[in-house]
Every structure is written in C-alpha cells, then in structure tokens.
Amino acid sequence: MSDTVIPVHRLTADELSARTRRRYAAERxxxxxxxxALSFAFFFLIVLFASIVSNGWSAFVQSSFAIAVKLDRTxxxxxxxxxxxxxxxxDYTKLARQALxxxxxxxxxxxxxRRDANGLLSRGVDTQLREAVLGDPSLIGQTVxxxxxxxxxxxxxxxxxxxxxxxxxxxxxxxxxxAWADRMVEEGVLKKRFNTGLFTFGASSQPETAxxxxxxxxxxxxxxxxxxxxxxxGVAAAVYLxxxxxxxxxxxxxxxxxxxLAAVPSIVFxxxxxxxxxxxxxLPRSAxxxxxxxxxxxxxxxxxxxxxxAITAVPPSIREGALGVGASKMQAITHHVLPLALPxxxxxxxxxxxxxxxxxxxxxxxxxxxxxxDVPSTPLDPATxxxxxxxxxxxSAERGFVERTAGATIVxxxxxxxxxAAAVYLxxxxxxxx
Amino acid sequence: MMNDTRMEFQTMEQPxxxxxxxxxxxxxxxxxxxxxxxxxxxxxxxxxxxxxxxxTALIGPSGxxxxxxxxxxxxxxxxIDIARIEGEIKLDDQDIYDRKIDVVELRARVGMVFQxxxxxxxxxxxxxxxxxxxxxxARNRTELDDIVVTSLRKASLYEEVKDRLDEPGTGxxxxxxxxxxxxxxxxxxxxxxxxxxPCSALDPIATARxxxxxxxxxxxxxxxxxxxxxxxxxxxxxxxxxxxxxxLVEHGETQEIFTNPRDQRTHDYITGRFG
Numbered sequence: 001m002s003d004t005v006i007p008v009h010r011l012t013a014d015e016l017s018a019r020t021r022r023r024y025a026a027e028r029x030x031x032x033x034x035x036x037a038l039s040f041a042f043f044f045l046i047v048l049f050a051s052i053v054s055n056g057w058s059a060f061v062q063s064s065f066a067i068a069v070k071l072d073r074t075x076x077x078x079x080x081x082x083x084x085x086x087x088x089x090x091d092y093t094k095l096a097r098q099a100l101x102x103x104x105x106x107x108x109x110x111x112x113x114r115r116d117a118n119g120l121l122s123r124g125v126d127t128q129l130r131e132a133v134l135g136d137p138s139l140i141g142q143t144v145x146x147x148x149x150x151x152x153x154x155x156x157x158x159x160x161x162x163x164x165x166x167x168x169x170x171x172x173x174x175x176x177x178x179a180w181a182d183r184m185v186e187e188g189v190l191k192k193r194f195n196t197g198l199f200t201f202g203a204s205s206q207p208e209t210a211x212x213x214x215x216x217x218x219x220x221x222x223x224x225x226x227x228x229x230x231x232x233x234g235v236a237a238a239v240y241l242x243x244x245x246x247x248x249x250x251x252x253x254x255x256x257x258x259x260x261l262a263a264v265p266s267i268v269f270x271x272x273x274x275x276x277x278x279x280x281x282x283l284p285r286s287a288x289x290x291x292x293x294x295x296x297x298x299x300x301x302x303x304x305x306x307x308x309x310a311i312t313a314v315p316p317s318i319r320e321g322a323l324g325v326g327a328s329k330m331q332a333i334t335h336h337v338l339p340l341a342l343p344x345x346x347x348x349x350x351x352x353x354x355x356x357x358x359x360x361x362x363x364x365x366x367x368x369x370x371x372x373x374d375v376p377s378t379p380l381d382p383a384t385x386x387x388x389x390x391x392x393x394x395x396s397a398e399r400g401f402v403e404r405t406a407g408a409t410i411v412x413x414x415x416x417x418x419x420x421a422a423a424v425y426l427x428x429x430x431x432x433x434x
Numbered sequence: 435m436m437n438d439t440r441m442e443f444q445t446m447e448q449p450x451x452x453x454x455x456x457x458x459x460x461x462x463x464x465x466x467x468x469x470x471x472x473x474x475x476x477x478x479x480x481x482x483x484x485x486x487x488x489x490t491a492l493i494g495p496s497g498x499x500x501x502x503x504x505x506x507x508x509x510x511x512x513x514i515d516i517a518r519i520e521g522e523i524k525l526d527d528q529d530i531y532d533r534k535i536d537v538v539e540l541r542a543r544v545g546m547v548f549q550x551x552x553x554x555x556x557x558x559x560x561x562x563x564x565x566x567x568x569x570x571x572a573r574n575r576t577e578l579d580d581i582v583v584t585s586l587r588k589a590s591l592y593e594e595v596k597d598r599l600d601e602p603g604t605g606x607x608x609x610x611x612x613x614x615x616x617x618x619x620x621x622x623x624x625x626x627x628x629x630x631x632p633c634s635a636l637d638p639i640a641t642a643r644x645x646x647x648x649x650x651x652x653x654x655x656x657x658x659x660x661x662x663x664x665x666x667x668x669x670x671x672x673x674x675x676x677x678x679x680x681x682l683v684e685h686g687e688t689q690e691i692f693t694n695p696r697d698q699r700t701h702d703y704i705t706g707r708f709g
Contacts (some may be wrong), residue, residue, distance in 0.1 A: 043544070058440045169632060246515060248514060274610075317548060317550055318552060318554065318555075319513075320510070320513075320546075320548055320552065321548065321552040321553070321615065321618075322554070323513065323541060324510070324511065324541065324545060324546035324565075324619065325541070325542070325545060325564060325565035325568075325618055325619060325621075325622055326538050326539070326540075326542030326545070326549070326565060326568070326569060326622055327538070327564075327565075327568055328539040331568055335564070336554060338502065340555065403627075408437035
C-alpha cells in the first residue's frame with residue numbers, strides 16, 4: 001500500500017475527555033488505596049504500642065517502704081567476728097520485720113497481726129539488707145534507711161490491680177493489710193518508686209524481685225558471639241561469592257541454598273544447635289555461647305545476602321579504575337569495593353542482629369528457658385535471653401508478672417529501636433556518592 | 435617540550451625501558467589475536483603494531499571489537515570469566531600473556547582511562563596518590579606530593595584544583611573528572627596509556643581540552659585511543675586502525691586512512707555510509 005497513514009480510530013473530543021477523566025480517577029483511586037493501606041498499618045502499630053505501654057509502664061515502678069532499719073549487731077554478728085560467712089548467714093528478714101512492726105505499731109505478741117505485717121514485705125528484703133551489709137560491714141550497729149520492697153500483692157493493690165471491692169475472703173490482701181497499706185501511703189512511707197530491680201535482679205518466683213539482668217547479660221553475650229562470628233564469616237563469604245567464585249552450577253547451588261536458609265523456620269536452627277553443639281560437641285546447655293552459635297547460623301544468610309547486595313551495588317567502574325592503575329584484585333576490593341559497600345553491609349548486619357536479638361524459638365531448643373538467678377559472668381554460664389524471659393514471664397500467673405511481661409517487651413523494643421537507629425545513622429554517616 | 439619533561443619519580447624495574455622509548459619506535463605488537471566470549475568470537479586474527487610517542491586511534495562501528503582489542507592490551511579482559519584470548523601480544527618484545535608476567539605489573543606499565551570518568555570517591559589528592567602508593571613509587575610524603583602535583587600538571591588540571599586537593603574527586607565536572615582519571619593513570623608513570631572513548635561522556639569544550647592533553651602526552655607516552663568520532667581520530671592520532679565485525683580491516687597513517695582508504699568498507703565508514 002502506498003498509504004502510509006496508520007489506520008487508527010480518531011477519538012472525538014468528548015471521548016478523549018472521558019478517557020482522561022477515567023485515567024485521573026484511576027490514578028486517584030490507586031493513591032487512596034495506598035494511603036488506606038498505610039493508615040491501616042499505622043493504626044495497628046499504634047494499637048500495639050499503646051497496649052504494650054499501657055500494660056507495661058507500671059513494671060518500671062515498684063512499691064517499697066522507706067523505713068529505717070536498725071542493723072542490730074546482736075542479730076547480725078553477735079560475737080563481732082567480722083567473718084563474711086557469719087554476716088551472710090544472719091537473719092535479715094527478722095531485722096526488716098522488726099523495723100516494720102515498730103513503724104506500724106504491731107502488737108508483737110499477736111501472731112495473726114505479725115503474720116499480716118510480715119505479708120506486707122517482700123521475701124526479697126532479706127537479700128536487700130544482706131547485700132547492703134556485705135557491701136559495707138561498717139553499717140552493722142547503725143540505723144540505716146532502706147527502701148524495703150513491698151510484697152507483690154501490696155504492689156498490685158497500690159497499682160489498682162487488686163480491687164478493694166472483692167470480698168476479703170477472696171482477696172490476696174486482707175482488710176487489716178489494706179488498712180496498714182493505706183496508712184503507710186498517707187504517711188509517705190509506702191510509695192511507688194522507680195524499679196531499679198527490673199534491671200538488677202535475675203529470675204525469681206516473686207514478681208517484685210524478678211528482673212531482667214540475667215536476660216540482658218545473656219542477650220549481650222549472644223550478640224557478641226554473633227558479631228564476632230557472623231560478621232567476618234558472612235562478609236568473607238559474600239566477598240568470595242561476589243568477586244572470586246566462578247559462576248557455575250556449584251555456586252548457583254550455594255546461592256539458592258543461602259537464599260533458602262534465610263527462610264528456614266528458626267526452630268530448625270534450634271534443633272540443629274541441639275544436635276550439633278550440645279549433643280555432638282558437648283557444649284553446656286543453657287549457655288549463651290550455644291545460643292550465640294545458633295543465632296550466628298541463623299543470621300549468616302541475612303548478612304551474606306545483604307553484603308552481596310551491597311558489594312554488587314558498587315559500580316564496576318570503580319573496580320576497573322583501581323585495576324586500571326595496577327591495583328591487584330585484592331587491593332581493589334579492600335581499598336575500594338569494601339569501603340563503598342560498608343554502609344550497606346553494616347545496615348544488613350544490624351538488621352540481622354536485630355532479628356537475632358528478638359529470636360525465641362531456637363533458644364527454647366537449647367535450654368535457654370531456664371530459671372537463672374545468678375548473673376552469668378562468661379558465655380558458658382547458664383543464662384536466658386530477653387525474648388525468652390518475656391516468654392517465661394508471660395506464662396506466670398501473678399499480676400506482677402503480667403506487667404513485667406509488657407515491661408520486658410518495652411525494654412526489648414527499646415534495644416531494637418536503638419539498634420535500628422544505629423543502622424540508619426551508620427548508613428547516613430558512611431554513605432558516599434560516586 | 436623536551437625529553438626531560440618525563441616525570442622524575444622512581445619507576446619500577448623496567449629493563450631498558452628508557453632506551454627503548456627513544457631508540458625503538460615499536461612499542462606493542464599484536465599477532466593473530468583472537469578473542470572469544472564463551473562460544474562467540476569477538477576478534478579474528480588481529481595484527482597491529484603500536485608505535486612509541488604516537489597516538490594510535492582504533493575506530494569502527496559499535497560492536498566491531500575495538501574496545502575488546504584495547505582491553506587485551508593490558509589484560510583487562512582477564513576480569514571477564516568467559517573471555518579467552520589466543521595469539522600473541524608483546525610489549526617491548528615481552529609476551530604479556532606469558533605466565534611469568536604479573537598482570538598487576540603489566541597494568542602499571544599499560545595504564546587505562548575509561549569511557550565514563552570514574553574517579554574514586556576520595557579526595558582529588560588521594561585519587562592521584564593511590565597508584566604511586568600501592569606500587570611504592572614514593573618513599574615519603576614529599577615525593578608523593580611531588581608526584582601528585584606533577585601528574586595533575588601534566589593532565590592540565592592542577593591550576594583548577596590546586597586549592598582544593600582535599601575535596602572529593604567526584605565533585606568535579608565531567609571533563610575535570612576525566613582529566614583527574616588521566617592524572618591518576620600517568621601518576622604511576624606507565625609506558626602505554628589506553629583510552630576507551632575518553633570523551634564520549636563529555637561536552638565539546640571538555641572534549642577539546644582532553645584532545646589537546648592527549649597531543650601533549652604523546653611526547654612521553656605511547657597512546658592507544660578508542661573513539662567513535664572519526665573527527666577525533668583525525669585530530670588526535672597519527673595512526674588509525676579500522677575495525678569491522680571483529681576484523682582489523684585496515685590500518686596505517688591517519689592521513690592516509692582518511693584521505694585515501696584502500697578498503698571499500700573503510701571508505702564507507704569514514705564517509706558516513708554506516709556506523
């Protein structure tokens with residue numbers, strides 16, 4: 001045909017404007033969907049945070065009695081030996097109770113009254129006084145003011161978790177204890193104070209003496225193990241795969257497997273850790289070292305994938321430039337590629353660490369669900385981890401543990417938030433243009 | 435310029451290099467060079483001599499193999515896994531594909547400037563100092579400073595950047611970046627400089643400056659340049675080689691090629707029939 005005009009259908013002006021309108025409407029609709037999806041996600045985020053914070057903020061305060069305790073030498077160290085073992089074995093509960101009896105004006109002859117008064121104090125006051133005296137033996141014989149921990153039930157009463165409307169027979173604290181507590185509050189003796197115990201105590205069956213220190217230290221050790229192992233191994237693997245490995249069936253297979261490993265349910269890594277590290281290598285159970293090793297295995301794929309992506313993103317022209325002036329391949333990588341890939345690698349690493357910090361399932365398999373009172377001093381000592389501690393507290397019934405579950409969640413989220421902020425900061429700090 | 439403008443810093447062990455620069459005009463020779471990318475053959479039996487103190491231009495349509503050939507001259511193709519090279523390329527009578535040849539040393543002797551200016555994301559100073567530093571060409575900071583300044587001068591960039599040597603090289607304009615890359619290349623005192631379409635990303639003014647620079651550098655270096663622009667080849671080169679479909683069709687004096695080509699394909703290309 002000689003006619004070169006393409007036979008298109010000519011639209012009328014009306015048809016054209018209708019089409020334009022429809023196109024604009026479709027674009028607008030699409031934008032609204034996006035905004036709706038975002039608002040939806042944001043709403044649930046708010047709900048989540050609101051519920052955690054409203055449940056958990058009360059875990060950061062703890063009721064205690066500000067009472068002067070007479071550290072009677074005849075009770076602590078009657079023979080004046082100064083022997084720490086004698087001091088350690090003394091009956092500190094008795095001292096604390098006597099101080100409270102005096103403050104309340106309890107009839108020392110009446111057993112029921114004494115029992116009710118005893119019920120106001122936490123069992124942890126024993127440790128509280130002992131630690132103080134062991135720390136400074138010169139206190140013996142003096143009268144020292146202490147914030148003696150209140151019993152979990154009194155704490156719950158003050159926080160409104162135990163209702164006064166409940167008939168006395170069904171209530172954890174009886175009428176006399178309520179009356180005492182009210183009087184002490186009025187006199188300013190019994191008060192909610194910042195709960196340092198949450199960060200300084202280990203596991204305990206009483207909520208008021210249960211803290212996160214063991215879990216925090218355990219998680220810290222695990223993070224150290226993960227950073228020391230996963231980062232060098234992961235980055236080295238990524239550099240090898242990206243820069244040195246030949247492209248063949250084997251490297252393809254390895255690549256597929258790394259990507260798959262990143263998606264393997266974490267509990268499987270726990271089983272692997274149990275079989276390999278504990279059963280085969282005979283490492284101790286409940287040790288944060290084993291936890292760290294398992295989390296290393298779990299984090300490795302994430303780090304390798306992130307590092308590879310960061311290395312690939314370095315423009316080839318930079319490598320060529322380095323090779324062009326006679327740098328060896330190794331020099332091109334260490335002098336140019338890695339420094340440029342560093343922000344991406346660090347971001348990926350921190351995201352991997354955050355993931356590892358929040359991981360619970362694999363740790364359950366290797367015995368990190370444990371009742372550990374003593375703070376671990378090495379990664380081989382029994383320990384727990386933050387998320388595992390949350391899990392354990394969540395299964396306890398007392399009111400005090402409910403708030404502590406949410407409180408510990410806030411602490412964990414705080415750590416995650418700080419680490420994410422660090423990732424963002426590092427990325428911004430080291431980002432370079434080319 | 436005199437012969438003694440050749441940079442005065444230390445060179446690596448290069449036996450008789452200085453003599454050869456003056457006496458022997460033949461610098462590199464390629465004999466029967468075939469290049470394969472996997473199963474696909476990209477170059478077919480290329481024979482080419484490259485002379486000292488001359489600019490040799492490689493021209494030809496896209497995909498004709500001129501860049502491939504250029505990258506053979508400093509073994510840059512080694513970085514491509516599937517590339518395979520047959521034949522013989524000699525630098526001063528030394529086979530550069532010989533097993534005894536260290537590729538890093540070779541690339542220090544045969545430097546390369548790339549199509550897109552690719553300064554390192556470091557300071558201007560560090561960009562130029564990088565090569566001398568990794569090759570140990572300066573014994574102290576004063577010598578290094580000397581190399582950097584001399585190289586920048588030779589690349590006719592010094593006057594523009596002398597007050598901001600600490601600023602990132604990536605902050606310069608495109609033409610300045612390319613001159614910085616040239617300074618970076620000559621800082622290791624190579625014998626041959628390969629340029630892969632060094633002006634294709636630049637505007638005409640920047641291009642003119644680079645072309646002037648190439649002409650000046652010819653005094654001290656052997657230069658091989660790949661270019662898309664026939665005018666550029668005509669302006670800067672003394673010898674021209676025309677590639678087509680992986681074959682070296684014709685090579686000779688630039689003037690000869692452009693005024694009196696022997697091959698019909700060369701004639702068609704330089705008159706703009708294809709390309």
